[in-house]
Amino acid sequence: MxxxxxxxxxxxxxxxxxxxxxxxxxxxxxxxxxxxxxxxxxxxxxxxxxxxxxxxxxxxxxxxxxxxxxxxxxxxxxxxxxxxxxxxxxxxxxxxxxxxxxxxxxxxxxxxxxxxxxxxxxxxxxxxxxxxxxxxxxxxxxxxxxxxxxxxxxxxxxxxxxxxxxxxxxxxxxxxxxxxxxxxxxxxxxxxxxxxxxxxxxxxxxxxxxxxERCPWWLVIKATGAPGHGAKLYDNTAMENLLKSIESVRRFRAAQFDLVKAGLKAEGEVISVNMVFLKAGTPSPTGFVMNLQPSEAEAGFDIRVPPTVDQASLERRIAEEWAPASRNMTFEFKQKVSVYDKFGKxxxxxxxxxxxxxxxxxxxxxxxxxxxxxxxxxxxxxxxxxxxxxxxxxxxxxxxxxxxxxxxxxxxxxxxxxxxxxxxxxxxxxxxxxxxxxxxxxxxxxxxx
CATH class of the missing domain: 3.40.630.10 (Zn peptidases)
Structure with missing residues (x-):
């Protein structure tokens, strides 16, 4: 067989x-x-x-x-x-x-x-x-x-x-x-x-x-000032100073966004800034006190920073333009990721x-x-x-x-x-x-x- x-x-x-x-x-x-x-x-x-x-x-x-x-x-x-x-x-x-x-x-x-x-x-x-x-x-x-x-x-x-x-x-x-x-x-x-x-x-x-990728900088800007009657006009109120900062940030944001709209840069190549909260006013049982100017006001911003930008320049802008101490303003970062690696690149x-x-x-x-x-x-x-x-x-x-x-x-x-x-x-x-x-x-x- x-x-x-x-x-x-x-x-x-x-x-x-x-x-x-x-x-x-x-x-x-x-x-x-x-x-x-x-x-x-x-x-x-x-x-x-x-x-x-x-x-x-x-x-x-x-x-x-x-x-x-x-x-x-x-x-x-x-x-x-x-x-x-x-x-x-x-x-x-x-x-x-x-x-x-x-x-x-x-x-x-x-x-x-x-x-x-x-x-x-x-x-x-x-x-x-x-x-x-x-x-x-x-x-x-x-x-x-x-x-x-x-x-x-x-x-x-x-x-x-x-x-x-x-x-x-x-x-x-x-x-x-x-x-x-x-x-x-x-x-x-x-x-x-x-x-x-x-x-x-x-x-x-x-x-x-x-x-x-863009690095997150979560920024909180705070303004302080003397409280006052809601009918009184005077300089350097907390709300007035914060609004000046918000307008400065808005202009910067618009300029960056224009570069994207014009096709000159991709979204990831510009610094994006978006206001994510606004906190001010004196609470009352029915909402907020309407005839009292608050002594504090703050706003939060989600900033995204590409590694191609000058980090030090942006930091100076925040300190000198968006939250200057001369206007009774301070700022802090809730999160701030460096655009550099551990070797400084x-x-x-x-x-x-x-x-x-x-x-x-x-x-x-x-x-x-x-x-x-x-x-x-x-x-x-x-x-x-x-x-x-x-x-x-x-x-x-x-x-x-x-x-x-x-x-x-x-x-x-x-x-x-x-x-x-x-x-x-x-x-x-x-x-x-x-x-x-x-x-x-x-x-x-x-x-x-």
Whole structure:
């Protein structure tokens, strides 16, 4: 009897069974419906402030990490705020690693103003997935994992170690999440060479990409003066002096805004100033005392400062023009993030040939048959700033083309096809970054590697 006619050994049958099971699992996991279902599951976890369900989100991420055979650890720098760190070990552990960062929290939603409930992850007949976090930024966190799932099914093995961080609290400043991670001993041991973090949706066909971000300066200006009868006219009242400051701020804001309206600068390249509160007057049982001029008045401003401006010049403007002591005025910062990194350089990531990570990103996106737009400064703040402060290159990128910008808006949504194409973009990027061995942070040559 020939070998081919004999029954296969039991061990071979088992091996064939497990291989077929593995093939079925990988094939099923590649199915678009399964991919979208996982995205919807993540979106349905309510991680909105002020009471984000971080532990449920952490369990969800850890379960998928296990299915991908990724190493994982849960860091809890602050009790009740788990940070999930995943690791895909590279073949060359001496090479600087890649960090893919995303945040698990989302901003609150006014449920009654949504067409579909914000945590139902409703998929409509047009292929739009409505959910809080669909753009900001649960999409990116899951796209990382789905891209790795595809790479693993292709048999790809990274040369560099790839880390994924799922951090809490980005929407309230990131102080108990990414900031603590960036300052930790754990992070130092990770030997990170490049960080990818969130970007913004793009209304056109080009993906938006960010090399820096405006830093928040939350300013409170206070004016004092003698109280007086509501009918009396006299100089240097608290309200009069504060109104002079508000007008000065308004003129500055208008000049900056004009640059954007004229197309001379992008929004992220100007200093934005918005008054967010005005506090004055003497309360009464029916409202405010109408015949008494208050002795104190204050206003709050949300200022966003790009790293390209002269920080000292803006500080002088505030002290000398917006809140001069000569008008009985003082000021304080509720938050003031420096535009410089810890080495005293503007907190920006280079976007020319001197930064190989930038060229690699451009090439990887092109391989995925998509295009990058002109690099921008992010108009708001992200967790990327904590890594740039360490002197690391960090790029903001969320692959959402032909999509209206709806982060923090009612009816936030993402088209299912854009989500799926974004996975392929990350697959190309991760593969390109993780295969790169010609550069290390200390400038070692290829021969030395």
């Amino acid at each position: 020939s070998y081919i006619d004999s029954p296969p050994p039991r061990s071979r049958l088992l091996r064939l069974y497990f291989l077929s099971l593995l093939f079925f699992t990988l094939t099923a996991s590649e199915d678009p419906l399964a991919i979208l279902s996982r995205f919807q599951q993540y979106l349905r976890i309510n991680t909105a402030h002020p009471n984000p369900n971080y532990y449920e989100a952490a369990d969800f991420i850890l379960s998928h990490a296990k299915s991908l055979s990724l190493e994982s650890q849960t860091l809890e720098f602050v009790k009740g705020k788990p940070l999930i760190l995943l690791k895909w070990p590279g073949k060359h552990t001496y090479l600087p690693s890649i960090l893919l960062n995303s945040h698990t929290d989302v901003v609150p939603a006014e449920h009654h103003k949504w067409t579909h409930p914000p945590f139902d992850a409703h998929l409509d007949h047009n292929g739009l997935i409505y959910a809080r976090g669909s753009q900001d930024m649960k999409c990116v966190g899951l796209q990382y994992l789905e891209a790795i799932r595809k790479l693993k099914s292709d048999g790809f093995e990274p040369a560099r170690t790839v880390y994924l961080s799922f951090v809490p609290d980005e929407e309230i400043g990131g102080h108990d999440g990414a900031e603590k991670l960036a300052d930790s001993e754990t992070f130092k041991k990770m030997n990170v060479g490049i960080v990818l973090d969130e970007g913004l949706a793009s209304p056109d066909e080009n993906y938006r990409v960010f090399y820096g 503007p907190s920006l990531t280079v976007t020319d040939s001197s930064n190989p990570w930038w060229a690699l990103l451009e090439g990887a996106v092109k391989k995925a048959n998509r295009k990058l737009g002109k690099p921008e400064i992010f108009p708001a703040s992200t967790d990327a700033r904590y890594f740039r402060e360490q002197g690391l290159p960090a790029i903001g990128f969320s692959p959402m083309a032909n999509t209206p910008i709806l982060l923090h808006d009612h009816n936030e949504f993402l088209n299912k096809d854009e989500y799926l194409e974004g996975i392929d973009a990350y697959k190309s990027i991760i593969k390109t970054y993780a295969s790169f061995v010609e550069h290390t942070r200390d400038g070692a040559s290829r021969e030395e590697l």
